[in-house]
Amino acid sequence: MTYLLSLPNAGEPNNIQLNAGESIFLLGANGAGKSSLMHHFYLQHHGNAERITAHRQMWFQNAAVGISPAERVNIDTSLRQSDININSRYRDDYAPYRSNIGVSDLMAEENRRARAITELLTRGDLDAISKETAKSSPVARINNLFSVANLPISVAIDGRDNLVARRATTGAEYSIQQLSDGERNALIIAAMVLSAKPGRLILIDEPERHLHRSIIAPFLSMLLAERNDCAFVVSTHDLHLPLDTSATKTLLVRGCSYSGEHPVRWEADLFLPGEALDRQIQEDILGARKKILFIEGDEVGSMDLALYSVLFPGFSVVAKRRCKDVIQATKGITQSEELHWINAHGLIDGDSRSADEIQSLNQDKVHTLPLYSVESVYYHSTIIFAIAEKMSQILPGDAQLMGRKAISAALDVLKQSAAGLAERSAERALRNEWERNAPTMNDVRAGVPFERRLNVEQVVEQHKLLLNEFVQNRDWDGICGRFNIKKSGIKKTIANALGFTDSKHYEAAAIKILNADDGMLARTQALVGGVPA
Template sequence: MSSDSNSCEPQNTETWEIPHISGRSLPINLQANDCLFIVGPNGAGKSALIQYLVPKEEERSNFRRISAHRYSAIDPATLDVSAQRREDIGQQNIEHERYPDAQWRDYNSHFLAATALFDLVAKESSRARTLAGYLPHELEEAARQALKTRAPFGQLNELLSHGTLSITLELSVKGLVQAKQRASRDTYNVAQMSDGERNAAIIGATVLTVDPGTVLLIDEPERHLHRSIIVPFLSALFAQRSDCIFIVSTHELALPAAIPEAKVLTVRSCAWTNNQVSAWDIDLLEPNVGIPEDVRLSILGSRQKILFVEGEPTGLDLPIYHALFPGISVEARGSRDDVIRAVKGVRGSQELHHVEAFGLIDNDGMGEDNIASLSEDGVFALDDYSVESLYYSNASLDALARRQAETLGEEDPQNLKCSALQAALCELRRENGLAQKMAAKRSVLSVRNKIESQIPGREAIQCNEHPTIEVSIESPYQEELSKFKRHLDASEFDELVARYPLRHSHAFDAIARKLKFRSKADYQSALVTRIQSCDSLAEKLRGRIGKLTCALRDPL
């Protein structure tokens, strides 16, 4: 391996020459903000390849590995680490990473959590000292710096929220790192976190605190994190450290699919010499190139169904659909058209694989004919307007009101829910022009869908002798306005959230406040967590997308 510099300063470019079983070498060049996924079946040599990428030069210290076999339990006795001990462990890790057995053995593994948390506290303290050092007349500059350099604990907690984890970490007045459920005021020892929470926190703290220019080697993160967590969590984490290089070995194909700008190194097999892997059968795929079907099938095994949904990996769609369909691989594909293309692409090549694709899109006021036509191709529309109708449905509000009442012990859950609904309805009534805005947004989509349904096909255009093409549509605006006002006057919130884009109002914020959440993001994260633990709630919400649920349950 080589780079553009041999100094200990952050490297601009990293270059490897990887031995190929054909006898040639495959060059790989990565720069800051690049991500490389290494995918392949078990036994293909992925972990050995990760070990090969670690530099052998003693002066190179800008590499950090997070191993699949890492020890994740937190021993409270190891959390009190001195600065000197932390420095010693860091130097030892740099040396140990070069050992041949490092691909299966962790040195200093019991101190993994302690060093990650030590670095997080150190970075938080350094930021606080910098801001405190400003003189009174420099407060404006201090405020600018505070906005420019976000608090590390705040960054980590935001990442955990992206991963649909309901936990936060905070620094106590005594300088101890404590864990806390988002909906609770009570803190507890970080050693009591669940396995998934611990690993997400350790990975997040490690990545957030490394120096710029660091190459991060992450080996099979799905061993410790559920795929409903790993895709949004790592996608958000990579975005936080655009000054680093990420190399991730994984079986989870949803990861490279969620980051289309990443490169993918497919590993089919490897060759051995003297009990060590000496070469690999590999191919490098540039960004936006699909993974070859033979590699995909060797990895997926019995996972036969995949669900494409709208939105981005860090949006609302992916977490809730992961929770509702835990046995299905779920991928976010952007717009409605992107979802339709993805489903048609997979279904159009079924003779090459045994994966069946489905799509779920927002209703957005589509006509019945269009919905029926898409469902024949495996793409289903929500019965309601958008995914928010699931997050803020009557069943969801019931479940979280009960949970908050039990957790906080403050009041009757029905009163808590009624208070939240009344606050949301008050927001809808108070905002000037909101009814008109909601009716207009709904009408625009309805008109657009009707126009698209009336666009003549190629043959009709060729046969048309008239110079103009006319499309006549009655405006639905007045009818929509009347419907909105009627539902609002009747306090029918469930009907309103099912039909209109209430995300453009403050109704959801009001619900979160009245249910004692800090923000609507915390409310949404808590709902996903509740779905994962409450089968009755999950079944009620799946009932709102019944046709898709039935299709996914049908045997192939």
């Protein structure tokens, strides 16, 4: 699905194309016309669009949230008729219904799924059951978002068919009416987005209301990734949200002209992913210093981002595709006088780097993971046994035995693929060695002769010997910390041994444990070398 957003602009652009899976952030000072522009975009596609307004009601009239199918159709018709009025930019005559409707739709889908599974069980259709349960339920998806975003709550449907909240630390159950303003805001936004029909244009105004910076960044990033079948327009006063969601367009709204109460033209600039924002907008919007941690990984919805968001709660974690990008982004900010308000750090994979290289990188505030990669953290024995402890409360068996069996299964698989694993790690080491010694631009300009020979056979043999030693000693953490297990099949083996269908669900469980257990969080932070100052 592709949406063309018409923008009456004093300059360029006049039209913005937005595809499913893409997002655009609107930034600007108070009074610049962002809400008017959001309504303008909505009017162009109101038949296929959903609005989450800045003036939304963030409380529930009753503890029981439920709407019948007939009521749902009538409410939807009324909402859409109201939303095309010009005064809906600042007034909502259906605010109580709007806060309930997303939650009600979410519960309806959860109940539909439960009924479908029950019916399939009755018929004994195991294949269909497997397909239905392979997809996370709506409530599970919301709880995963809360976990990644460091929100200490979960939700569930109780025996009276009401959606209730649970405190992560105690398990105490209470009405969703009693959630904090920020927690209710997160629930309402998540419910409305997750229950939207496929292919919709979803407009979210000020998602950051009542939510701390360390929460809204991972929450919104993962929420957009969950609905990559939809297109998003997000209006915010928080400059850092598009920075945290780096694969996004940014529209800087500078002003708006009106004819009476009707907006007729905007002054705006479009920035594509990776382009810099100007200083004037920074000064209009920002009011405090900022801590950013650049990491290696996919830019949207990655488990790298989820893990580091939990491990470094005081930072906005921004994923960069390559190690080189992390180094350049960190140095670019730390060496810029204009960006003095940002306290930037980088964190890159260990990749068997030399002590001299690590020291040089540290001087530029680029820290090196004391393990090979992020997988080394997720699949370290500390995490494996913590997950085994949790799974032993669900599945029959001793937690320590489950953890040992998972590691033993991984070592057995490794014996069949040890040569390939050693060769991949050797290739990475050779590549790093070459790049460390490659000519600089100054060398090129000066015509400095360059010649470099690498003993490939020797490096490969060294890696094979080291890996063989770890395997013989059954030193799982040694293997995990020094070799790249990402493409070895070992991740799935460990996940299966602990009762998970795949590594993604295993890693989500790890995030949940780190959110709930401060002691485990501290031990895992120590694994990655502590938190940058």
